[in-house]
Amino acid sequence: MNWLTWLSDFFSDPEQHSGPNSIAHRVWEHLLFSGEALLYATVLAVPLGLLIGYTGRGVTAVTAFAGAARALPTLGLVTLTVLLAGVNDTAALVPLVALAAPPLLVAAVEGVRGTDPDVRDAARGVGLTHPQVLWQVCLPSAAPTLLAGFRTATVQVIATATVAAYVGLGGLGRYVIDGLATRRYAVTAGGALLVVLLAVGAQLLFSLLSRYALPPGARPGRRGR
Template identity: 85%
Template sequence: MNWLSWLGDFFSSPDRRTGPNAITQRIAEHLVFSGEALLYAAVLAVPLGLLIGYTGRGTAVVTALAGATRALPTLGLVTFTVLLAGVGDTAVLVPLVALAVPPLLVAAVEGVRGTDPDVRDAARGVGLTHPQVLRQVCLPSALPTLLAGFRTATVQVIATATVAAYVGLGGLGRYVIDGLATRDFALTAGGALLVVLLAVGAQLFFTVLARFALPPGLRAQRRAR
C-alpha cells in the first residue's frame, strides 16, 4: 500500500469527521497548544527584545541565550517538565515556549536596531521621550522583522506541538504517535500531512501579513527599487 492509499483511507474514515478523533477536533487542539505557547513567548520575549534593541545593552547575551535555547532537546525538556509538574498542559507549553522565545527575541532586537539612527535622532530632536521614540518610531520600523520572527516561531511551534501526544494529550500528534504505536501507517501519514499543511499555511499567512505591515514609506521605497 502506498502513501496515496494511506491518505485516502485516513481522510475517508468516519472517525475523522465526528467525535473526539475528528480532524477538526485535533486541529483545534493543536492550534490551542501552539497559540498559548506563542502568546506566552511573545509576552516574555518581545518587550525584552524591544528594550535591548533600543538601548543596545545585552545583545551578546541575547545571541548566546538564543543559541543555547535552540539546542535544548524538546523531548528531554518534556520529560523533565513531566517529572517536575506532572502530566498536563505545562509539560507541553514549557518546551514550546522555550522554542518560540529565541526567534521572537532576536527579531525584536534586530528590528529595533535596524531603525535609521537619523530618524531616531530627529524624533528625539522634536521632543519625543525615549518610550515615545520606541513606540512611535522604532516599533513600526521593526514590525516586518518582528513578523518574520513570529513566522519562524509559529512554524517551529506547530511542527513541534506533536510532542503533546507523548504525554497523553491531544493535537495532530495523536494521529502520528497512535499510528506508529499500532502500525497504522494511514493514521501516521494523515497526521503528518496535516501538520505540514498547518505549518505551510501559517508561513503563508505571515508572509502576506508582513507585506502589509511595512510602513508606507518603506513600502514606497521597495516599489521604487
C-alpha cells in the first residue's frame, strides 16, 4: 500500500467527516493550541524585545538566550511540565511558548535597532517622548522584521503542536500518535499531511500580509527601489 492509497483511505473514511475525531475538529484543536501559544509568547517576548531594542541594553544576553532556548528539547519540556503540573493544556503550551518566544524576541530587538538613528533623533527633536518615539517611529519601522519573526514562530509552533497528543490532548497529533499506536498508517499519513498543509498555509498567509497589509514604505523590497 503506497502513501497515495493511505491518503485516499484516510480522507474517505466517514470517521474523519464528523464527530470529535473529525478533521475539522482536530484542525480547530491544533489551531487553538497554536494560537494560545503564540498569544502568550507575544505578550512575553515582544514588549521586552521592543524595550531592549530601543535602549540597546541586554542585546547580547537576548542573543545568547534565544540560541539556548532553541536548543531545548520539546518532548523533554513536555515531560517535565507533565511531572510538575499534571496532564492539562499547560503541558502542551509551555514547550510551544518556549519555542515561539525566541524568534519573536529577536525580531522585536533587531527590528527596533534597525530604525534609522537620524529619524529617532529628529523625532526627539520635535518634542516626542521616548515612549512616543518607540511606538510611533520605531515600531512601524520594525514591522517587516516583526512580521518575519511571527512567520517563523507560527510555522514552528504549528509543526510542533503535535506534541499535545503525547500527553493525551487533542490536535492533529492525535492522528499521528494514534495511527502509529494502532498501525493504522493511513491515519498517520493523513495527520502528517494536514500538519504540513497548515504550516504551508501559514507561510502563504504571512507572504500576503507582507505584500498587502504593511504600509508601502515598509514592504520588503521597497526600500531599495
